[in-house]
Amino acid sequence: MNKVVEKELLSENVVKLVVEAQAIARKQCPGQFVIVRTDEKGERIPLTIADADRERGTITLIIQRVGTSSCKITGLNPGDALADVSGPLGRPTHVEKLGTVLACGGGVGIAPLYPIARAFKQAGNRLIAVLGARNRELLILEKEMAAFADETIIMTDDGSYGRKGVITVGIEDVLKREPVHLAVAIGPAVMMKFTALLTKRYEVPTIASLNTIMVDGTGMCGACRVSVGGKTKFVCVDGPEFDAHQIDYDEMIQRLNTYKAEEKLSFDGYLKSLS
Amino acid sequence: MPVDPQDLHADRGQEWRNELRASLSAKERSALPRVRMPELDARERSAGFREVNTGLSEEMAVREAKRCLDCAAPTCISGCPVNINIPGFIKLIEKGDFLAAARKLKETNALPAVCGRVCPQEVQCEANCVYQKMKKPPVAIGYLERFASDCERLAGDVVVPAIENRSPVRVAAVGSGPASLTFAGQMAKWGYRVTVFEALHELAGVLSYGIPEFRLPKSIVRSEIAYLEALGVTFERNVIVGKTITIEDMREQGYQGFFIGSGAGLPKFMHVPGENAIGIYSSNEYLTRVNLMKAYQFPSYDTPIVRGKRVAVIGGGNTAMDSVRTAVRLGAEKAMIVYRRSEQEMPARIEEVHHAKEEGVEFLTLTNPIEYIADNEGRVQQMKVQKMGLGAADDSGRRRPVVIAGSDYLIDVDTVVVGVGTDPNPLIPRSIRGLEVSKWGTIVVDEATMQTAVPDIFAGGDIVRGGATVILAMGDGKKAAAAMRDYLLKKPAGG
Numbered sequence: 001m002n003k004v005v006e007k008e009l010l011s012e013n014v015v016k017l018v019v020e021a022q023a024i025a026r027k028q029c030p031g032q033f034v035i036v037r038t039d040e041k042g043e044r045i046p047l048t049i050a051d052a053d054r055e056r057g058t059i060t061l062i063i064q065r066v067g068t069s070s071c072k073i074t075g076l077n078p079g080d081a082l083a084d085v086s087g088p089l090g091r092p093t094h095v096e097k098l099g100t101v102l103a104c105g106g107g108v109g110i111a112p113l114y115p116i117a118r119a120f121k122q123a124g125n126r127l128i129a130v131l132g133a134r135n136r137e138l139l140i141l142e143k144e145m146a147a148f149a150d151e152t153i154i155m156t157d158d159g160s161y162g163r164k165g166v167i168t169v170g171i172e173d174v175l176k177r178e179p180v181h182l183a184v185a186i187g188p189a190v191m192m193k194f195t196a197l198l199t200k201r202y203e204v205p206t207i208a209s210l211n212t213i214m215v216d217g218t219g220m221c222g223a224c225r226v227s228v229g230g231k232t233k234f235v236c237v238d239g240p241e242f243d244a245h246q247i248d249y250d251e252m253i254q255r256l257n258t259y260k261a262e263e264k265l266s267f268d269g270y271l272k273s274l275s
Numbered sequence: 276m277p278v279d280p281q282d283l284h285a286d287r288g289q290e291w292r293n294e295l296r297a298s299l300s301a302k303e304r305s306a307l308p309r310v311r312m313p314e315l316d317a318r319e320r321s322a323g324f325r326e327v328n329t330g331l332s333e334e335m336a337v338r339e340a341k342r343c344l345d346c347a348a349p350t351c352i353s354g355c356p357v358n359i360n361i362p363g364f365i366k367l368i369e370k371g372d373f374l375a376a377a378r379k380l381k382e383t384n385a386l387p388a389v390c391g392r393v394c395p396q397e398v399q400c401e402a403n404c405v406y407q408k409m410k411k412p413p414v415a416i417g418y419l420e421r422f423a424s425d426c427e428r429l430a431g432d433v434v435v436p437a438i439e440n441r442s443p444v445r446v447a448a449v450g451s452g453p454a455s456l457t458f459a460g461q462m463a464k465w466g467y468r469v470t471v472f473e474a475l476h477e478l479a480g481v482l483s484y485g486i487p488e489f490r491l492p493k494s495i496v497r498s499e500i501a502y503l504e505a506l507g508v509t510f511e512r513n514v515i516v517g518k519t520i521t522i523e524d525m526r527e528q529g530y531q532g533f534f535i536g537s538g539a540g541l542p543k544f545m546h547v548p549g550e551n552a553i554g555i556y557s558s559n560e561y562l563t564r565v566n567l568m569k570a571y572q573f574p575s576y577d578t579p580i581v582r583g584k585r586v587a588v589i590g591g592g593n594t595a596m597d598s599v600r601t602a603v604r605l606g607a608e609k610a611m612i613v614y615r616r617s618e619q620e621m622p623a624r625i626e627e628v629h630h631a632k633e634e635g636v637e638f639l640t641l642t643n644p645i646e647y648i649a650d651n652e653g654r655v656q657q658m659k660v661q662k663m664g665l666g667a668a669d670d671s672g673r674r675r676p677v678v679i680a681g682s683d684y685l686i687d688v689d690t691v692v693v694g695v696g697t698d699p700n701p702l703i704p705r706s707i708r709g710l711e712v713s714k715w716g717t718i719v720v721d722e723a724t725m726q727t728a729v730p731d732i733f734a735g736g737d738i739v740r741g742g743a744t745v746i747l748a749m750g751d752g753k754k755a756a757a758a759m760r761d762y763l764l765k766k767p768a769g770g
Contacts, residue, residue, distance in 0.1 A: 023519045023520060037476055041575065041576045044476075044578075068577055084513050085513065086514070087519065088518055215560060216563065218515060218700065220700065221560035222542045222544065222556075223556075227551060232544060232546065232550070237702065251551055251653065259579045259581075266573070269574050
């Protein structure tokens, strides 16, 4: 059992939880994730570690409410506990000094991007953050990113904050004006797909961190498989980061929809159980 | 570990045993027919996950025990990877002392209720039964093993042996499957402080996530674990050795010996076009969703599974049989085994093949998938297969399948389960410096001791064998425990 010690609402649908997980807090590196199960009947779902405090023995998880499992987790309050948290899983981000690094985060993808961007900054890179959200209310971690980033560009779909437009508009402005040595893209699959298409045109090496369906998270099941450069890879043990220019996003998007009907059925039942 | 013939001889020479042996002639014993395992009706059992074999009655067990001739030089034992004193426990059943029979089993086997259910007896102990020479069906050793251990459990009369000479020495097992459980039980009996680390939230490895409820009820697995806990073994769940904690960390914490029994946890795919379509699972994923995550109770449990109407399972081993029979229970109208060799070469237990057929599974042998075709949502719709013929024998002694040109055809499917085997999981070998790893990714050990290239690390089960059976893994665990004890005893104190 892992106790929740802190909870904060980052936006209408995005919740930050600080959870006790001493061993994981000690070992985790930017880019890694945990597998979480809320209760005896719960699913095992992967969640990226957004931050960790070694001294307190806690990790920070940022979760967007979309279905049964995410609603169960975000419904927990300080004092409640998760049934299981295991990790840290996946390969850590390879961080080195390259020059200028462009950190591109869409929606709740800004959460996993945050520790990676900070690590690149600490390694001595110039760090430009481009953060996208549907509107001002849904934008998360802006202050935290701006605290270390050399520049922070905000894009909103409706123009309610920052500049109006999709994230690739903001990214392209930077690519046009200065040399970028690496781009890191984390967000919805479509956002990563179009970011990758754009950075490929500018020949900027790009990594994307994928969040697919998983069960065990240790390479045992293969639910998370994706095609990268025509080869099947497991996100849990080979990733979660891959060369963004090699990923078959369309296949990945289809696979993310495997349980669309079941997810709706489960969520309807969950909502009914609340009322 | 060979059994001491003198011990066997002394056991057999007890007075009650001599009397029992004399009570019926060998001719009378061998004239008795082999018992048949009672089972649920195929139609009834296919609707759910209840255990198929319902177990022998006392009367049936005693009668079957009478068939055993109590040979002076029993050949059956040589077929058992953990060297159970087979006539010893069977004669206790004949005598009517079922609890003593269970204890006799536990002297050599920490998991008899599991082995009685999942071991391939037909190629092990029963293949070596003296009845084989007489061209008669062998004594049903597996059924009797199950009977005795079930009696003990159901009686609630599980005796935990007193542990003499408790040692302060701490040892660790990585993974909690059959190899580690056997290792842990043995070391605990010798007084060592044993901790077992499991990556998942549930213990027992393949016994939990892999083998279905209808073949191995999870309540039995739990009681075997409870027995080990009573022996003093500590279990830590959700700990991924190599990630959450390293062997190096554990050495610093004072652990002096390590057993790696992390299994062959990486599913093999065939790398044919379209294999990443929705609805195509590895058998590991399919079975894990159902057994570990209880997807068959969705939406009461949160984990979903595609409930296919037309399911093809690729492969001919026990895992493939478990998968296809699971598909039947999830409501498949057509459930198929697609296997590239003939039924004769199938590695599955005969009983599983027989049960699958009773449950309506179709066997497409000498057939191999070469492509999957998906609809516009990416869901698998059809599979293209080709027919195979059998050529000359290969390294495994089985005849090699060869493609029959121009024999391709399409089969409609909405779910496919790829059960063609597993590779060793690289997670642990990758995390330990100095370990010798083969080109197949298995950990290299000294076969006599199961010791790796790193002296305080031993290994066994599928991480060494690359994909074998529960009982072979258990044999490894046992061998490693004996060798680790020798290693620890010889080691200078405090070193």
